Amino acid sequence: MRTLTSSLNRAHPYALGLFRIVIGLLFACHGAAQLFGVLGGAHGGGTLAAWAWPGWYAAVIQLVGGALVLLGLGTRTAAFVASGSMAYAYLSVHQTGALFPLQNGGEDAALFCWAFLLLVFSGPGALALDGLRGARGGDPARLGSAGAA
Numbered sequence: 001m002r003t004l005t006s007s008l009n010r011a012h013p014y015a016l017g018l019f020r021i022v023i024g025l026l027f028a029c030h031g032a033a034q035l036f037g038v039l040g041g042a043h044g045g046g047t048l049a050a051w052a053w054p055g056w057y058a059a060v061i062q063l064v065g066g067a068l069v070l071l072g073l074g075t076r077t078a079a080f081v082a083s084g085s086m087a088y089a090y091l092s093v094h095q096t097g098a099l100f101p102l103q104n105g106g107e108d109a110a111l112f113c114w115a116f117l118l119l120v121f122s123g124p125g126a127l128a129l130d131g132l133r134g135a136r137g138g139d140p141a142r143l144g145s146a147g148a149a
Contacts, residue, residue: 016125021070023115027082028066030108034059054088061085069119072128076120083116 033039034055037047048055061081068078086109094106101107124130 013126016122017072017127018125019115020072020075020119020125020128023112023119024066024068024070026066027062027112027116028070031059031061031063031066035063054092058085058089069116072124072130075124075128075130079116079119083113083120086110086113086116 029039033041034048037045041047048059050056062085065078065082065085068074069082090101090106090109090113094101094104094109096104098104101110
């Protein structure tokens with residue numbers, strides 16, 4: 001049992017890094033779909049009107065924040081902004097229809113909100129550009145588990 005636990009502990013930064021990459025990619029894809037009409041577009045096709053509140057701004061946060069999280073660049077800050085935007089989306093759009101995410105269509109917003117909040121507290125994990133900055137003289141303690149990997 002000790003061997004399994006130590007193996008899992010060694011893999012932790014890489015599992016966290018993979019989690020960060022997947023969450024960032026999915027979030028960036030949502031933003032790209034809404035801004036550029038790719039991957040199915042916004043709401044089944046098309047794009048959002050530029051500067052339209054709050055949808056266009058949310059899409060920009062999704063694209064840029066998702067890309068930053070994917071790359072592991074400024075992960076905690078980008079994840080904090082992304083988490084806040086999804087909390088706002090859930091509370092202002094989805095929860096007005098019903099209380100629970102399965103009833104109001106807010107599963108994506110709720111999951112992204114909590115996933116990004118996890119990254120705020122856990123850091124980027126392995127395979128992050130933040131870790132490269134730490135290796136060049138940055139403060140590894142500030143980088144979370146990326147500095148320890």
